[in-house]
Amino acid sequence: MTTDPGTGPPPAVRRHPGPPLRAPRPVTELRTAPLPGPPAADPPAGEQPQAATPPVGADVPTSTTESVGPVLVEGAARKPGRAGRDMVAAIGVGLALGGTxxxxxxxxxxxxxxxxxxxxxxxxxxxxxxxxxxxxxxxxxxxxxxxxxxxxxxxxxxxxxxxxxxxxxxxxxxxxxxxxxxxxxxxxxxxxxxxxxxxxxxxxxxxxxxxPDDGALRVLVFIATVVGNDVGGFAAGVLFGRHPMAPSVSPKKSWEGMAGSVVACVLVATPIVTLGLGGPWWGGVLVGVALAVSATAGDLGESLIKRDLGIKDMGHLLPGHGGIMDRLDSLLPSAAVAYLLLSVVVPA
Known part of the structure; x- marks a missing residue:
């Protein structure tokens, strides 16, 4: 006997068993994209799912600060400031060096x-x-x-x-x-x-x-002026920096920072040259401007070498600064400029 297909019961449909549904992972566990492979088995009832361990050779984030949306993973490390360095360590090491x-x-x-x-x-x-x-x-x-x-x-x-x-x-x-x-x-x-x-x-x-007999003051005016260059350039660059000076060499240096360096160097050099060494006021201004240029040129010169070599710092001896050479870059050419100018402005 035949059954009318329009009035009889529908034929049975065979279903293939698929993978069991799993509850979505908490947001804090979504650290990396899932790796291709077979689905993992569901955890037993009453147990919390554990984060998967990446295989050997897989890319694992090296930063201790990871976030997904508004959730921040605990144990985050302190990020460097706008200058790209740990300013607390940099200031501490700078004061220690200056004191020495x-x-x-x-x-x-x-x-x-x-x-x-x-x-x-x-x-x-x-x-x-x-x-x-x-x-x-x-x-x-x-x-x-x-x-x-x-x-x-x-x-x-x-x-x-x-x-x-x-x-x-x-x-x-x-x-x-x-x-x-x-x-x-x-x-x-x-x-x-x-x-x-x-x-x-x-x-x-x-x-x-x-x-010379007044050599300690001559060294002091040279070093203090270069320090003024760094401090003045950093402050003016952070507050007002808008126009990069040499973006392909040192992206953080700006013409506004250079102006701050010149002002700071003049304010530091002039009183030491006039009151300490007995030179003319214009001599202090000349020394300040010249050392601002030489210190900045020395900094850019070393940055160019590091860019060419593909490195960030010359060393790692000084926390927050890099190596000794990362502190000498501005001082070395400025020593020659200071010696030549002071020999003319304030002969020994």
Whole structure:
């Protein structure tokens, strides 16, 4: 007997069993996108689901601060300020460095010379190691020996001793690199000469500033003015910075910050030059403006080197600052400028 399809019961429909439905995970567990693969089994009743452990080699966020929507994961680390660094650590280290320099100047000039020598030796090591990021092997041993010779002869023999020691260091670098063969000789030897010129030779001008009877004041005006450049530029840049100075080299530097640096340097240098060294007021203004330019140029120059090498800092010795070289970048060229200008404005 046939059944009318319009009046009989509907045929049975076979259903394929699918994966069981799972309750959505809490928002705080959505840390990364789910990995492809079979669905995980439901947890037993009464137990909380556990966060999945990523397989070896998977990308795992390195930051301790993760958020999804309004939910913030506990244990968040303090984010750096607008300057990109931990300002509390930076200020603390800066005060410690400034106090060390000031005390060494007040106690006895050779004490400052010893502090300077240690800082320059560390700076040479940092710069030489940083150059290896660009596959450059600058000879380290002859530059370290030349550093001691340059600073020592600058103290005992003056400018002629500094120049003679630098030329001897250049010769030593060229001869030392011969042991490595012709491959990369020009690159490595040139880098060694650059390190010798950039760090100990320019630091030798700080020693020349220290040599006269009023040398402590000459060093003080040079260092204090460079500090004023950093503080004034940072404050003006954060408050008013709108127009980048060199965005491809240092995106955070602005022309407004540069104006703040010039004002701060003039305000620092002028009273020390006039009241401390007995120079004319215009001499203080000239020194302030010139050191603002040289300090900024030194900072940009090192930033250019780091950009080329693909690194953020020259070292990690100073919390909030980076390495010693990250603090010497503005001081080194300014030492030479200060020595030349003060020799004219306030002859020893």
């Amino acid at each position: 320099i000031l005390v060494s100047l007040l106690v006895h000039p050779p004490v400052f010379l010893a502090v300077l020598l240690v800082a320059i030796l560390v700076g040479v090591v940092e710069l030489t190691r940083a150059l290896r990021a660009g596959d450059v092997r600058a000879p380290l041993a002859p530059v370290l020996a030349g550093t001691v010779a340059m600073l020592g002869l600058a103290w005992t023999r003056g400018a002629s001793g500094l120049v003679a020691a630098f030329l001897a260091t250049v010769l030593a670098v060229l001869l030392w690199r011969l042991r490595g063969g012709p491959a990369g000789y020009l690159r490595d030897a040139s880098a060694g000469v650059l390190v010798a010129l950039y760090v100990p030779l320019l630091a030798g001008f700080a020693v020349l500033l220290l040599a």
